[in-house]
Amino acid sequence: MPLWIPVTLAAATFQTLRFMLQKVLSAVTLSAAGATFSRFVYSAPVILLLLWAYVAATDAALPALSRPFWGFAIVGGLSQILATVCVVALFKARNFVVGITFKKTEVIQTAIVGLVVLGDEVSTLGWVAILIGLAAVLVLSKTKDGPKGLWRQLTGRAPLLGLGSGVLFAFSAVSYRGASLQLQEPDAVLRAAVTLAVVVCLQTAMMLVWLGFRDPGEIARVWAARRVAVWVGLTSMGGSFCWFLAFTLQNAAYVKALGQVELLLSLLASLVVFKEVVTRREIFGMALLVLSILALILAL
Numbered sequence: 001m002p003l004w005i006p007v008t009l010a011a012a013t014f015q016t017l018r019f020m021l022q023k024v025l026s027a028v029t030l031s032a033a034g035a036t037f038s039r040f041v042y043s044a045p046v047i048l049l050l051l052w053a054y055v056a057a058t059d060a061a062l063p064a065l066s067r068p069f070w071g072f073a074i075v076g077g078l079s080q081i082l083a084t085v086c087v088v089a090l091f092k093a094r095n096f097v098v099g100i101t102f103k104k105t106e107v108i109q110t111a112i113v114g115l116v117v118l119g120d121e122v123s124t125l126g127w128v129a130i131l132i133g134l135a136a137v138l139v140l141s142k143t144k145d146g147p148k149g150l151w152r153q154l155t156g157r158a159p160l161l162g163l164g165s166g167v168l169f170a171f172s173a174v175s176y177r178g179a180s181l182q183l184q185e186p187d188a189v190l191r192a193a194v195t196l197a198v199v200v201c202l203q204t205a206m207m208l209v210w211l212g213f214r215d216p217g218e219i220a221r222v223w224a225a226r227r228v229a230v231w232v233g234l235t236s237m238g239g240s241f242c243w244f245l246a247f248t249l250q251n252a253a254y255v256k257a258l259g260q261v262e263l264l265l266s267l268l269a270s271l272v273v274f275k276e277v278v279t280r281r282e283i284f285g286m287a288l289l290v291l292s293i294l295a296l297i298l299a300l
Contacts, residue, residue: 008246012262014239018232034218034225035232036084037207041222042233043240044200050241051197060190065198069182073195076175077203083168090161106169108292113170129295132288139285196240 018039055062083106108129176195183191211218222229243259 004246007242008259009261011239011242011246012259012265014235014242016262016265018235018239031215031218033085033207033211033215034222035088035229036081037204037211037218038222038225038229038232039084039236040081040200040203040207040233042226042230043237044197044204044233046234046237047193047197047200047240050237051193054190054193058187058190060187063183063185063191063194065194066182069179069198072175072179072182073199073202076172076179077199078206079168079172079175080199081203081206083165083172086161086165086168090165106166106173109163109166109170113167113174117171117174125295125298129292132292132295136285136288136292139281139288 054060176199179199180191180195183194185191185194208219
């Protein structure tokens with residue numbers, strides 16, 4: 001079996017575990033912001049340690065950080081913070097597996113953001129994939145006890161949080177790519193490691209300042225919940241590392257396609273761990289979204 005396959009499966013597993021832990025934290029001890037902060041504050045030391053180990057092992061020199069780099073890093077880090085807060089808040093509005101599915105719209109929306117921001121062209125198949133994804137969101141946004149009327153369904157809390165997180169994750173991805181390209185360093189591994197370390201440290205500082213002004217007590221609660229929260233940071237680091245390793249071993253399109261196994265893992269977690277009920281409509285909507293993502297991958 002090629003190495004990229006188990007690595008991708010490990011990345012999807014780490015990511016599912018992280019969102020499960022954040023759901024638990026947001027439900028019993030921490031706010032959405034606190035659960036998000038735990039992801040960054042407990043992963044930052046590990047990331048810095050790994051960067052130091054890589055630099056020491058390769059005897060490489062750290063690249064200079066330009067002003068454009070810092071601009072991209074700040075925008076990307078802030079976008080990811082807001083996106084993660086949206087996802088954690090979404091867990092309180094709808095069940096776990098649907099929350100993960102809404103988050104998956106980032107794949108579709110990245111194509112739209114790329115077109116608007118970078119001028120990337122989208123093929124006919126790509127637009128078909130986007131339309132299928134829109135249909136999936138329409139299906140997922142309708143509930144039995146929800147408001148009547150299409151507009152009220154689309155402007156409900158769950159659809160807005162889900163779509164908002166997708167847009168923010170898309171902007172985050174574009175910004176991270178921009179930051180990495182600013183580094184005058186031929187080693188792609190070092191560029192990615194430096195960008196990741198800088199961004200996570202920035203995110204930790206941003207969240208620390210925000211919580212310090214808005215809810216100082218939440219910082220203490222993040223520390224009090226460290227027995228669970230530290231695993232959020234470690235699974236976040238594990239997932240990021242595995243995704244990166246998989247992308248270095250194989251075409252990103254194949255990695256993304258296999259990475260959709262996260263939806264199945266989320267469904268399993270929803271049913272077995274959280275004892276939530278998944279309706280036929282939600283299963284149909286998730287199937288449509290998976291179809292749209294796969295079609296988009298084929299269009300790239």
